[in-house]
Amino acid sequence: MKNWALEIEKAAIPMADLVEVPERALIDGEARLKIDVFALTANNITYAAFGDAMRYWDFFPAAGEGMGRLPVWGFADVSESRHPDLPVGERIYGYFPAASELIVAPAKVSATGFIDASTHRAHLPPAYNRYIRCSGDAGYDPDLEAEQMVLQPxxxxxxxxxxxxxxxxxxxxxxxxxxxxxxxxxxxxxxxxxxxxxxxxxxxxxxxxxxxxxxxxxxxxxxxxxxxxxxxxxxxxxxxxxxxxxxxxxxxxxxxxxxxxxxxxxxxxxxxxxxxxxxxxxxxxxxxxxxxxDHLEKARAALGPGGFQAAYGKDWVAFARSAKSWLQFREFSGAKACLEIYNGLIAGDAMARDGLTVRV
Incomplete structure (x- = not known):
């Protein structure tokens, strides 16, 4: 499958399969993000288990009736853009579907990132709608991408x-x-x-x-x-x-x-x-x-953007650099691996010391 997504039955989350997604042309103001790599952890099973109650299914609507697309954290590259401030080639970190691409409507674009202003996401928590431009992220380290995907959220x-x-x-x-x-x-x-x-x-x-x-x-x-x-x-x-x-x-x-x-x-x-x-x-x-x-927004308000980043960033970097002492990072490739890992997480087969990522 050239363009695929993992879709899950909302009412029975062990039931999941890969679907082919038709490509569509961009309209003015949109950008196509080619998803490169993302993490799969027990946290993603929480997203599925609370998909309706906490609106996790609303971020990436599925094509099938009663189906949902699993949110994950990972990295993507801008492969096509019709937004004047977001050029092709930018590497982006954020919240994606377990899929091969995501089309976004960037707004409030700055050197550090943007929000996805797609209409269906307007009512959803802002923390999940923010995307980070790696070129403008002082804390980005290409050698710590696995740690960032698996552990930072x-x-x-x-x-x-x-x-x-x-x-x-x-x-x-x-x-x-x-x-x-x-x-x-x-x-x-x-x-x-x-x-x-x-x-x-x-x-x-x-x-x-x-x-x-x-x-x-x-x-x-x-x-x-x-x-x-x-x-x-x-x-x-x-x-x-x-x-x-x-x-x-x-x-x-x-x-x-x-x-x-x-x-x-x-x-x-x-x-x-x-x-x-x-x-x-x-x-x-x-x-x-x-x-x-909600607590993230409260902390940002209480500490201010600079204060929050200083307080959190120092702690995060220390934690990320210690991760290899207790965590084994394992990378897999392709859509089939994504489905197999999801099924393993549902079955409880993943080991606590595993940090699993999927290279699309």
Whole structure:
């Protein structure tokens, strides 16, 4: 297939296939981005699992009824342009479909980037509509493209979560438990809190038996617990749950064990997508969804553009440069590989230490 996209059944996300996409001519003001390479992680499964609820399906409309195109993070090159300020050959980083191309309507074009002002994206979160011109990005390093694709969107969420916990004084808790502690977003958050600890607060991992050795080896968590041990965990201290797994049974077990000592349940993702239907009538606080784009806009407003970039950029570069010590980057090629990796992520076959990318 010359021009392809991965399409997924919205109501049954294990059902996915490759479709051929007819090419169309550009109109004035548009640019064609030839997608070069993108990452596939458990975070992309969260996009699919919450596709309707969080409007992830709205970014890249699919051709088929009831189908959606999977959002991914990656790099593309401008292969054709009818926009006077965006020349052919520019390398672009941002939010793309798992596909071979994306047509955008660039607006607010500057030396550093632009937004896609396509009509169907006007009501969507601005953070996902921003595209970065690598030539104008002081933090861009071609040798760290894999790290940027695989980790930056996840690390940013972890960084914002750590900031949020500080702002809320951890809701008065002295223990913060991270489910799916082997996930890259959890690792990013744990790294932020390891490098700059919150006084009197311990950061604790919840993970599966199969991931225990990997999580221990990260040396980021003060305590590591298994899901199977929740009913025996000490529950006498005020605690917060940061939920990257989205597993209803884990939520019920944790809420039942901690009850009134649970001060907040911050729901972030759905790594355990098959068990992600919200548990009902839980003891303790109601889970509250953390939508990173909203918190990103708040952080930008509070710190100012320069202040935000200075605060976040320093932390991100240090994290990116450390990634190869715990993550194995693996690149695959072509549409078929994209579908196979997606199916593997759905089946839970990906290893925590894998950083998977697809070269289109």
């Amino acid at each position: 996840l690390y940013l969420t972890g960084w914002l979560l750590a900031r949020y916990l500080r702002e809320e004084a951890t809701f008065g808790a002295s223990r913060v438990y991270l489910t799916s502690a082997s996930s890259k977003t959890a690792i990013g958050m744990a790294r932020c809190l390891k490098d700059s600890p919150i006084s009197g607060v311990k950061i604790c991992a919840l993970t599966s038996a199969g991931s225990r050795e990997f999580v221990d080896g990260l040396n980021l968590y003060d305590e590591v617990h298994l899901y199977s041990d929740i009913d025996r965990m000490p529950a006498s201290r005020a605690s917060v749950m940061v939920d990257f797994a989205g597993d209803a049974s884990v939520n019920r077990d944790f809420h039942t064990r901690f009850a009134d000592q649970l001060k907040a349940n911050i729901r972030v993702g759905g790594a355990h997508w098959e068990q992600s239907a919200p548990a009902r009538n839980l003891p303790g606080p109601k889970p509250n969804f953390f939508f990173a784009p």
